[in-house]
Amino acid sequence: MEKRVRFASAWLPWLLVAPQLAIVTVFFFWPAGQALVQSVMEQDAFGGHVEFVGWANFERLFNDATYLQSFRVTAVFSLLVAVIGLAVSLLLAVMADRVVRGARWYKTLLIWPYAVAPAVAGVLWMFMFASPMGVVAWALQHVGVDWNHRLNSQHALTLVVLAAVWKQISYNFLFFLAGLQSIPRSLIEAATIDGATPWRRFWTIVFPLLSPTTFFLLVINVVYAFFDTFAIIDATTQGGPGKDTAILVYKVYYDGFKALDMGGSAAQSVILMAIVIALTVVQFRYIERKVQY
Amino acid sequence: MVERRPWLDALSHLILIVGVAIVAFPVYLTLVASTQSAQDIASSAPLSLIPGSHGWENYRLALFGGETSAGSRFAPGLPMLWVSLVMALTIAIGKIIISLLSAFAIVYFRFPLRNLVFWMIFVTLMLPVEVRIGPTYEVIANLGMLNTYAGLTVPLIASATATFLFRQFFLTVPDELVEAARVDGAGPMRFFWDVLLPMSRTSIAALFVIQFIYGWNQYLWPLLVTTDESMYPIVLGIKRLIAGEAYTEWNVVMATAMLAMLPPAVVVLAMQKWFVKGLVDTEK
Numbered sequence: 001m002e003k004r005v006r007f008a009s010a011w012l013p014w015l016l017v018a019p020q021l022a023i024v025t026v027f028f029f030w031p032a033g034q035a036l037v038q039s040v041m042e043q044d045a046f047g048g049h050v051e052f053v054g055w056a057n058f059e060r061l062f063n064d065a066t067y068l069q070s071f072r073v074t075a076v077f078s079l080l081v082a083v084i085g086l087a088v089s090l091l092l093a094v095m096a097d098r099v100v101r102g103a104r105w106y107k108t109l110l111i112w113p114y115a116v117a118p119a120v121a122g123v124l125w126m127f128m129f130a131s132p133m134g135v136v137a138w139a140l141q142h143v144g145v146d147w148n149h150r151l152n153s154q155h156a157l158t159l160v161v162l163a164a165v166w167k168q169i170s171y172n173f174l175f176f177l178a179g180l181q182s183i184p185r186s187l188i189e190a191a192t193i194d195g196a197t198p199w200r201r202f203w204t205i206v207f208p209l210l211s212p213t214t215f216f217l218l219v220i221n222v223v224y225a226f227f228d229t230f231a232i233i234d235a236t237t238q239g240g241p242g243k244d245t246a247i248l249v250y251k252v253y254y255d256g257f258k259a260l261d262m263g264g265s266a267a268q269s270v271i272l273m274a275i276v277i278a279l280t281v282v283q284f285r286y287i288e289r290k291v292q293y
Numbered sequence: 294m295v296e297r298r299p300w301l302d303a304l305s306h307l308i309l310i311v312g313v314a315i316v317a318f319p320v321y322l323t324l325v326a327s328t329q330s331a332q333d334i335a336s337s338a339p340l341s342l343i344p345g346s347h348g349w350e351n352y353r354l355a356l357f358g359g360e361t362s363a364g365s366r367f368a369p370g371l372p373m374l375w376v377s378l379v380m381a382l383t384i385a386i387g388k389i390i391i392s393l394l395s396a397f398a399i400v401y402f403r404f405p406l407r408n409l410v411f412w413m414i415f416v417t418l419m420l421p422v423e424v425r426i427g428p429t430y431e432v433i434a435n436l437g438m439l440n441t442y443a444g445l446t447v448p449l450i451a452s453a454t455a456t457f458l459f460r461q462f463f464l465t466v467p468d469e470l471v472e473a474a475r476v477d478g479a480g481p482m483r484f485f486w487d488v489l490l491p492m493s494r495t496s497i498a499a500l501f502v503i504q505f506i507y508g509w510n511q512y513l514w515p516l517l518v519t520t521d522e523s524m525y526p527i528v529l530g531i532k533r534l535i536a537g538e539a540y541t542e543w544n545v546v547m548a549t550a551m552l553a554m555l556p557p558a559v560v561v562l563a564m565q566k567w568f569v570k571g572l573v574d575t576e577k
Contacts, residue, residue, distance in 0.1 A: 003400055003401060003464070003471075006401055006403050007401055007402055007481040008403070010404070012398075012481060012482075013398040013399075013404045013407075014404065016394040016395060016397055016398035016402075017394070017395045017398045017399070019394065019395075020391045020392065020395040020414060020456065021395075021410065021413065021414075023391070023447060023448075023450055023451040024417055024451050026432065027429060027447065027448040028417050028420070028451050029413075030428075030432055031425045031428035031429040031431070031432050032420065032425055032428070033428075034428035034431065034432075035425055035427065038427070088312075091308065091312075092309065095305040095308045095309050095312075096309060098301070098302070098305045099302065099305050099306060099309065102306070102309075106309045106312075106313060108562065108565065109313045109317070110312065110313060110316060111561065111565070111568075111569070112558050112561055112562060113316055114506065114561060115506055115554065115557035115558040115560065116320075116510075116554050116557070116558070117509065117510035117528045117553060117554075117557075118510065118512065119510075119512045119528050119529075119531065120528060120531060120550050120554055123531055123532075123535060123546070123550055124319040124320065124322070124323055126535075127322065127323070127326065127543060127547070128318075128319060128322060132337070132339070133334050133335065133340040133543070134340070135322060135340055137339070138339035166319065169316060171572070174572060174573060178573045198301060223421075227421050227423040227424070230423060230512070230513050231510075231512035231528075234513075234516070235512075235531075235532050249423050249424075249513075252423075252424075252426065253426060256426065256427040257426075257427075257430075257517065262427060265427050266427055266428065269424055269425055269426075269427060269428070272423075272424045273424050273425070276421070276424060277420075
């Protein structure tokens with residue numbers, strides 16, 4: 001879309017975009033370029049000697065079992081966060097769309113976890129699973145589960161997934177609710193008159209019409225699980241036990257800032273950038289198709 | 294509703310109530326823990342679900358710092374809340390201002406390389422700061438911006454989300470308004486101030502909520518660029534409380550967590566209408 005009427009000035013538009021361009025150049029293009037350069041360089045830990053090594057950093061990464069393990073952890077983690085988060089939020093949104101009385105209250109009571117910082121969400125959930133005062137850990141002990149997220153990697157993964165899903169429910173809920181409310185009532189009414197049960201109506205009409213929202217949320221949730229959950233993991237498990245909850249972003253941080261392997265960390269950054277760009281392109285192509293449709 | 298199904302209505306309410314309860318439970322537990330004494334929490338299995346009577350001293354410790362009976366020292370939380378507030382406000386207001394200006398330029402002017410400028414801003418959508426922490430950290434270090442508010446906030450202002458929301462909004466503003474402004478002899482900046490800005494109020498409010506929360510909840514970036522305790526935001530402060538000591542005094546930690554959650558929750562609930570609209574519009 002373009003504007004028909006415009007102002008004419010040779011210098012004013014440049015003045016207006018200057019602040020944003022300056023920030024983007026200094027804090028975005030320069031660092032991104034640096035990441036590309038560093039990913040083909042090797043620097044000793046004292047920062048003295050730098051040498052061009054070509055693809056060596058990448059080769060080293062893909063021969064590194066812990067990096068491949070981190071890929072696997074990230075895949076499992078983001079899939080769990082996205083699928084559980086979407087399923088729970090969709091259920092709640094469908095119910096909130098159904099009820100007439102109290103709908104506004106439910107909405108208000110479900111949206112505020114959006115305001116909770118991921119790191120704080122992690123601490124809250126860790127407290128519920130802490131031993132011996134954690135309420136959930138205590139309840140689990142009574143049904144025979146000896147909870148210990150410091151030693152058991154499945155327990156650790158469950159903990160970070162729960163905290164991550166909890167934090168994201170409000171966001172998914174709002175989008176699903178908006179999507180549900182935009183479905184024409186006449187379609188639902190017609191199906192009802194034809195004798196379709198609510199269950200049948202949901203799967204044959206509502207769910208297919210909701211698919212653009214679901215797809216959009218799927219991408220957003222995967223991106224969220226990839227990046228925004230760093231704080232949850234750092235506040236609860238620190239990637240442990242071992243490296244079993246160390247997602248890709250955590251490893252970039254750990255290798256770059258704790259292990260001081262700048263070349264390896266930069267190569268990981270470059271791979272992450274490629275993943276994000278791929279996800280964004282997929283999303284935009286899909287949206288474009290939707291617009292034409 | 295198109296038909297009456299009383300049992301289904303009841304089930305809907307039941308599911309929603311359970312959902313609300315699950316969502317609220319961790320925070321309720323935090324509130325309860327923040328009113329008990331450290332000994333009560335440490336010796337309980339599990340924690341009592343009834344608030345205790347130590348709330349006052351826990352919150353006093355969390356806000357002003359000091360020594361507990363168990364002998365651990367707490368840094369005061371009040372300065373950290375201040376750092377968080379300054380950080381969140383700078384990021385929110387900074388983003389809104391630079392995005393309004395650049396969106397105005399891109400929509401209302403024709404200038405050489407306009408498309409290039411547009412794409413330069415556009416690609417920043419794709420790369421969150423988490424992806425490029427190493428090199429961005431070096432840039433900040435080279436510019437001497439570690440442990441400063443500028444270092445904490447300016448790199449996070451470089452994001453295109455707000456520019457795109459404003460661009461989309463400006464494109465829906467009728468062209469007749471520009472023509473009318475021109476006939477009346479108003480220049481571009483006059484048009485911006487007197488017509489466009491008042492019309493954008495709702496979008497600005499919505500973005501403010503989203504960006505305020507984004508700024509307040511930052512974790513990874515402050516973790517890297519602040520080493521001085523006086524520059525810690527509150528979210529980072531909590532993590533330091535549980536990481537440092539072998540013996541965690543959960544009562545004060547949870548009081549601090551409540552303090553860290555309160556301001557963004559108030560902003561979301563007070564500005565709920567704009568927040569919901571802005572969130573759904575921005576991403577669509």
